[in-house]
Amino acid sequence: MTTLLAVLALIxxxxxxxAVLVRNLIHSALLFVLAWLGLAAFYLALGAEFxxxxxxxVYVGGVSMVALFAVLLTRPGxxxxxxxxxxxxxxxxxxxxxxxxxMLASSLFWSRLPSMEPTAPIPLRRLGELLxxxxxxxxxxxxxxxTVALIGGLLLAAPRRPAEGADA
Amino acid sequence: MILAVAPASPADAWLERAPLLLRDxxxxxxxxxxxxxxxxxxxIAVILGVFGLLFAYMTLAERKLLGRMQNRPGPNRTGPFGxxxxxxxxxxxxxxxxxxxxxADRVLHFLAPVVLVALSLLGLAVIPFGRNLVAVELEAAxxxxxxxxxxxxxxxxxxGWASRNKYxxxxxxxxxxxxxxxxxxxxxxxxxxxxxxxxxxxxxxxxAQGGWAAGIWPHWHALTPWGFSxxxxxxxxxxxxxxxxxxxxxxxxxxxxxxxxxxxxxxKYALFFMAEYLGMAALSAMAVTLFLGGWQAPxxxxxxxxxxxxxxxxxxxxxxxxxxxxxxxxxxxxDQLTRLSWKFLVPLALVNLLNGGFWAATADxxxxxxxxxxxxxxxxxxxxxxxxxxxxxxxxxxxxxxYAPS
Numbered sequence: 001m002t003t004l005l006a007v008l009a010l011i012x013x014x015x016x017x018x019a020v021l022v023r024n025l026i027h028s029a030l031l032f033v034l035a036w037l038g039l040a041a042f043y044l045a046l047g048a049e050f051x052x053x054x055x056x057x058v059y060v061g062g063v064s065m066v067a068l069f070a071v072l073l074t075r076p077g078x079x080x081x082x083x084x085x086x087x088x089x090x091x092x093x094x095x096x097x098x099x100x101x102x103m104l105a106s107s108l109f110w111s112r113l114p115s116m117e118p119t120a121p122i123p124l125r126r127l128g129e130l131l132x133x134x135x136x137x138x139x140x141x142x143x144x145x146x147t148v149a150l151i152g153g154l155l156l157a158a159p160r161r162p163a164e165g166a167d168a
Numbered sequence: 169m170i171l172a173v174a175p176a177s178p179a180d181a182w183l184e185r186a187p188l189l190l191r192d193x194x195x196x197x198x199x200x201x202x203x204x205x206x207x208x209x210x211x212i213a214v215i216l217g218v219f220g221l222l223f224a225y226m227t228l229a230e231r232k233l234l235g236r237m238q239n240r241p242g243p244n245r246t247g248p249f250g251x252x253x254x255x256x257x258x259x260x261x262x263x264x265x266x267x268x269x270x271x272a273d274r275v276l277h278f279l280a281p282v283v284l285v286a287l288s289l290l291g292l293a294v295i296p297f298g299r300n301l302v303a304v305e306l307e308a309a310x311x312x313x314x315x316x317x318x319x320x321x322x323x324x325x326x327x328g329w330a331s332r333n334k335y336x337x338x339x340x341x342x343x344x345x346x347x348x349x350x351x352x353x354x355x356x357x358x359x360x361x362x363x364x365x366x367x368x369x370x371x372x373x374x375x376a377q378g379g380w381a382a383g384i385w386p387h388w389h390a391l392t393p394w395g396f397s398x399x400x401x402x403x404x405x406x407x408x409x410x411x412x413x414x415x416x417x418x419x420x421x422x423x424x425x426x427x428x429x430x431x432x433x434x435x436k437y438a439l440f441f442m443a444e445y446l447g448m449a450a451l452s453a454m455a456v457t458l459f460l461g462g463w464q465a466p467x468x469x470x471x472x473x474x475x476x477x478x479x480x481x482x483x484x485x486x487x488x489x490x491x492x493x494x495x496x497x498x499x500x501x502x503d504q505l506t507r508l509s510w511k512f513l514v515p516l517a518l519v520n521l522l523n524g525g526f527w528a529a530t531a532d533x534x535x536x537x538x539x540x541x542x543x544x545x546x547x548x549x550x551x552x553x554x555x556x557x558x559x560x561x562x563x564x565x566x567x568x569x570x571y572a573p574s
Contacts, residue, residue: 026329030276030322030326033322040315049306049307049308049312050307050308050311050368053308053311053312053315054311054315056315056316056318056319057311057314057315057318060315060318060319060322061314061315061317061318061319061321061351062318062348062351064322065321065322065325065344065347065348068325068344069344072337072341123307124307124308124368
């Protein structure tokens with residue numbers, strides 16, 4: 001089980017690291033898809049069939065498309081306009097990295113890591129009853145947040161009315 | 169034994185069990201530890217072989233039928249009736265030069281067709297091709313099928329982007345817009361089936377469609393009002409998802425010079441072609457499973473025909489329907505295409521979700537109440553359809569032909 005966990009972790013982490021390092025935005029987006037697939041495989045290894053397929057359907061099928069659309073529809077940033085490397089930027093980068101690293105490390109150290117022994121998977125019907133029963137409010141709230149985000153996106157993307165801005 | 173006694177149940181018939189008997193004969197001598205692995209490999213080999221051949225002869229059938237519908241013979245020179253044409257095409261595709269544009273992203277350009285074919289094959293694993301004939305039995309099989317299918321969009325985008333060709337990239341953008349738009353009605357039309365059958369497993373959904381009402385009317389989902397509506401929406405969305413005419417905009421030979429396929433030649437092009445047919449076959453197989461009773465016979469009298477034969481007949485009928493549609497309808501414009509999905513199919517599918525819920529909630533109505541159930545369900549299909557169609561068609565008068573003779 002540990003070897004499997006290591007392989008899956010590698011499948012998840014390697015593309016994610018590569019995605020951050022690669023200059024080409026399309027390549028990063030596609031590498032993230034690999035990382036998401038790795039997560040789906042991880043769920044599958046844990047016996048959470050439904051979550052794994054939902055992960056593949058939503059992330060690989062949907063979120064990846066949205067990410068690619070965003071990359072294609074935005075103007076590519078000029079990479080040569082970035083300020084040159086300097087001591088101040090190095091210090092800032094170091095501070096950011098150490099902050100995130102300490103937060104991750106503290107949460108990792110203080111959380112009790114359960115063993116990865118697969119427990120009996122929750123039957124699909126039970127999962128549905130849980131989602132439509134005790135967790136109904138949470139599901140609805142997530143839907144509401146997504147709808148608000150959608151409306152916000154529409155507001156940002158909608159063309160301004162010419163009457164409002166005199167010099168638009 | 170000359171006169172066999174009629175088997176008590178169709179599941180015991182010799183022909184029905186032939187595939188399982190063959191599998192046991194092939195794997196029976198193996199040690200117990202190896203047997204599941206070998207039988208899994210066997211099912212993979214059978215699916216690859218059957219659907220590979222189906223792909224080969226679908227291309228021939230398509231060319232022949234299109235030819236006939238356009239008053240020409242179609243391919244008829246290679247072998248009797250042109251029956252060897254697919255193999256000639258395969259050899260030609262294998263021996264052609266593989267051209268990669270100098271500016272192309274070489275890795276993605278190579279990966280796109282490979283990923284596409286691999287993903288198109290994945291979905292076939294959960295289709296029950298007959299009684300007990302399913303490669304992988306999953307509790308969430310329907311979700312798995314669509315998860316595998318959703319990723320094909322990605323490879324079309326990869327192909328279009330990696331080619332470094334403006335037509336290819338434009339086609340990839342169009343393909344993304346189209347595939348996202350039609351993913352929604354495709355999935356929405358499946359939900360009522362899951363609600364009514366009460367199962368996400370393909371075998372469970374087929375089992376829920378067994379039996380006959382009044383002895384003659386099969387319990388297939390397509391033969392109920394909500395099921396018919398869902399089936400129609402599913403098939404239209406499936407046409408769009410598999411880039412088939414009249415929704416073949418991503419390829420659009422006449423406008424985008426074949427779109428994301430422009431920079432592909434030789435065997436990679438053949439792989440794209442193969443993936444299109446495999447995807448079409450997988451979606452049709454899913455439609456048969458969800459709506460047309462899967463491997464169930466249409467009449468109790470006809471149950472002596474083995475279940476996989478019924479599945480094959482239904483699958484072929486749907487695939488021939490795809491070809492017929494291609495010969496009949498002109499291509500849509502991209503704005504008409506997306507409008508059809510978002511303004512027409514999605515609302516219909518949403519209302520149909522309600523309809524499926526009603527059908528599931530009234531499962532125990534019988535006698536005169538059953539007639540009311542059918543009437544309400546039918547009204548829930550017809551009224552939204554007519555209302556939507558009328559409101560969308562408002563302002564588009566009948567076209568007048570001023571110069572053409574009437």
